Amino acid sequence: MSNTTHTVTCIAGDGIGPDVVSATQEVIKAAGVNINWENAEAGYKVFKAGVKSGVPEATIDSLAKNKVALKGPLETPVGYGEKSANVTLRKLFELFGNTRPCVELPGIQTPFTGKGIDLIVVRENVEDLYAGIEHMQTPSVAQCLKLISRKGCEKIIRLAYEIARAEGRKKVHCATKANIMKLTEGMMKRVFEEIAPEYPDIESQHIIIDNCAHQLVRVPEDFDVIVTTNMNGDILSDLTSGLVGGLGIAPSANMGADVTMFEAVHGSAPDIAGKNLANPTAMLLSAVMMLRHLGEFEAAQKIEQSVFVTLGEGTALTGDIAPKGKGVGTDKYLQALINNLGKSPDNYTPRDYKPIKIPQLPEDPSYGSTKLQTFIGADIFIASPMDTKSLGDDLVALSEKTPLKLKMISNRGTKVYPAVGGKTDCVDQWRCRFMMRDENAQMTDTDLMALVSACATKHIWVHIEKLCLLDGEEGFTRAQGED
Secondary structure (H helix, E strand, O other): OOOOEEEEEEEOOOOOHHHHHHHHHHHHHHOOOEEEEEEEOOOHHHHHOOOOOOOOHHHHHHHHHHOEEEEOOOOOOOOOOOOOHHHHHHHHOOOOEEEEEEEOOOOOOOOOOOOOOEEEEEEEOOOEHHHOOEEEEEOOEEEEOOEOOHHHHHHHHHHHHHHHHHOOOOEEEEEEOOOOOOOHHHHHHHHHHHHHHHOOOOEEEEEEHHHHHHHHHHOHHHOOEEEEOHHHHHHHHHHHHHHHOOHHHOEEEEEOOOOEEEEEOOOOOHHHOOOOOOOOHHHHHHHHHHHHHOOOHHHHHHHHHHHHHHHHHOOOOEOOOOOOOOOEOHHHHHHHHHHOOOOOOOOOOOOOOOOOOOOOOOOOOOOOOOOOEEEEEEEEEEEOOOOHHHHHHHHHHHOOOOOEEEEEEEEOOEEEEOOOOOOOOOOOEEEEEEEEOOOOOOOOHHHHHHHHHHHHOOOEEEEEEEEEEEOOEEOOOOOEOOO
């Protein structure tokens, strides 16, 4: 056991947060680790005090200084605040990697008991659809921008491999929807395939995300590390938690190049707060991850084994995981955990954990932008109640004197003009694709403004996307039915 004293920001959180955090602190102390807990606030009380982010300046300063935090569940109350305080914390400190271990625990019976599940989901944590960039394009059509960056993909993929190495794991699956979203999800797949050869000691395999979910229910024991994009990872990590008993026992870490935050992923359960009923297992296992991050490997293993022994004994479990009518209070579960420190569970071989090497990439915003970009057209999104043919014919006439011509119109991703047969149930938002009349010419902003001005004489445009070539390859996708 080291003699180092660590200073850690502690955000007890809302509801049962203080209950599970204080229990965790007691176990850490009993395991012989010296931690100076610097208390900070976020969540419900902060929102109610008028801080719209739910995170006060003092908490931000504490995290920036200490670099490590243990956090209880936070509540975003209805009627207060704007963004989730959890998301705010992740984005402020570029906590780009969410890691969620999923391990079969003794004494927790599920339909998958005996499968030997031991995997970890590594989820990109700050971009994708969760960038939260949404607009109402018409009163009945909403848009959300899915942003995937080369840098974001590289950081999370490298983190997944480094976690695999640090934990002695042998296989990394990259789960994407690249068969449909060929540019965004496809970027994750392409970067994965570029980086994989740098880790020849680890088996690498791409898998379509829906097949991944399917196989996780069929053969979860076949997975070791799964790396994926933000929303896919959010869904998949909850699925994997369900395989071994639910969110009440699920730990997690939010990792960045400078700051790392460890938290249980369950809710605040205000109905049982302060009633000696809360289960601190998820917070304890999150703290085990924190101790490894701090280099306290011996104490981390000691606490983890105590959890396994206590769960396996089954004689002092909180009501959410105990047989009906046999649950005990948080205090008795806590005492059993402390009494079992130093014991090892039967048939258990601990992993030989090593420090995780966090990827460090250049902060240059242009990182990864190595291809020549040339513009050849534009998609103009128009809000209109007109029928398909009338709108198309009108735009052909309006653009006649500009350097661009109408190629096609799509509605909800399907080409509808010129007509291709079949029937599409259209809405009042149309993607109108214009291309340069001279196929060898590059589109200038002057060309585009002339087109927009012409269209705007009769129609409401709500969004514009330039169409580019990257080293001669199309940097855009085609509509269903578009040639």
